[in-house]
Amino acid sequence: MALSENPESGSVSEASEASETPDGPARRGRVRARRAAVMAVPATLVAGTLAVLTAEGALGVQFAISGMPFTVTATELNGTGFEQFGGLDEMAPGSPNAGDTGGQVLVVTSAIKNATLTKLCQSVDLGGTNLLITAGSGAEKVTASDLTTDSTELSGDAAFNNIEIGNDASTLTKAGVKGPIGVFSQQADTVRIANLRQTNYATTAGVFKLPGLKLRFSSTGC
Amino acid sequence: MSSRTGFRSAFRRWRADRPFWGGVLLALGGAEVLLTMKASVKVMLHAGMQGLAGYLLPTLMVLLGLLILFNPAQRLFYSITGVLVALGTWLTSNLGGFFVGLLLGVVGSCLAFGWLPDQEPRVRRRLRRDGGVAATEV
Structure with a gap:
């Protein structure tokens, strides 16, 4: 029927198709449902x-998200080995989240060696x-190790143990993350x-x- | 006009030669997982090897999807590896790109695994259309 629609175009290909299969449509690859099920069921x-x-x-799972602001709430966070310092996050070039920020956000980096969170809630606004x-x-409870978050806003009622305020960010030791040299920072044994x-x-975590x-x-978000 | 229809029929024949949707879905799934990651490399380096695996697995998904498209002869190996890697992203990469990428990858791998070349057109439809002719051939 294609031949009758445009008789002169592509006559070569149609002739070859016709020679392959004198009756009906060409033989072609197809998905056999039973064969696919052999893999689909165990998967x-x-x-x-x-x-x-x-x-x-x-089972622990890993998270790594960035360039898109997201909210995290928890009724309680208990952590050992806490560090905090300022930094600058660069978004991927051409990121649609950049807006008028030029692709850079000023963030507070918090690192916690081992953290326990109660009633964790995390929400990402996907527009609507x-x-x-x-x-x-x-x-x-939720547990996380080597938890590192870059936040623009952080609020809550905090209590620190053995806090050292005003260290240089490059000399931090408690959570194993070092910041840039010459930046204000603080660290504590427990938080x-x-x-x-x-x-x-x-946010990144070794294991969540x-x-x-x-x-x-x-x-609604969190 | 004639060149476009020629290109389209050539593409259709190229597509009939390989598990097209299987490869495309697997590659798309990997791309979706990568898109949800986008974590800055500096942060990932702190997390070390485990963090790298989070990038490695979705990248492998994209590669395997493309390999299914361009080297369909090896589709069994690629699709079995693909389904394992796609399931692995649940652990390493944001729950498999918040489940979407994992689902695409698993469905794509299953389609590629179940695909067979050079099949007769669906028997029932053919029988219904040209009745006794096909039956006498078989």
Whole structure:
């Protein structure tokens, strides 16, 4: 029927197709459902197991987000080995989140060696809807090691133990992260922050354990 | 006009030769995971090897997706590796790019795994259309 529509165009290719298959459409590759199921079924089982283990807190997962502001709240944060210093975050070139900032944000970098968080809630504004991640609302709490966050806003009721204020950021020792030389910083042995609320641009953690994990879309943030 | 239809039919034949959607979905899944990462390299270096794995796995997904497209002969190896790597991003890269990239990668790998070249057109449809002719051939 294609021949009747435009008789002179592409006659070579159609002739070759016709020679391949004198009857009906050309033989071509296809996905066989049963063959695909051989892989799909075990893959689904593994994905389900991973999700369940993570939700139970048996499996740690890694997070690394940046260039997009997101909010983190928790009713309580307990940490050992705490450092804090100022810094400058660069977004990826041409990032749509840059706005009028020129692609740079002034941030406070907080690093905590080992942290325990109660009722963690994390939300990313995707324009109109929010991606909401909650965890640790049950008996088991969220734990994170080598947690580093770059925040523009940080609020809460904090209590520090053995705090040293006014160190040079390059001489920090408590959490294993060193800042740029000549920058004001502080560090403490332990930290306890109640009603934590952060607006972050980047966060990394060596290992995050998220018992009671829930991932959903919501019209309101944290 | 004639060159465009020629290009389109050539593309259609190229596509019929390989697990096209499988490769595309796997590569897209990897790209989506990478997009959600975007963490600055400086921060990642603090996290060390574990942080690097977070970049390595989605990059592998993109590469395997492209390899499925351009070297479909090895699609079994690529798709098995692809599904393992896609599942691994749940652990290393933001829950597999907040699950979207993981889903795309697993679906793409399964499509590539289930794909077979040189298949007869669907038997039932052919039988319905040209009735006894196909039946006598078989």
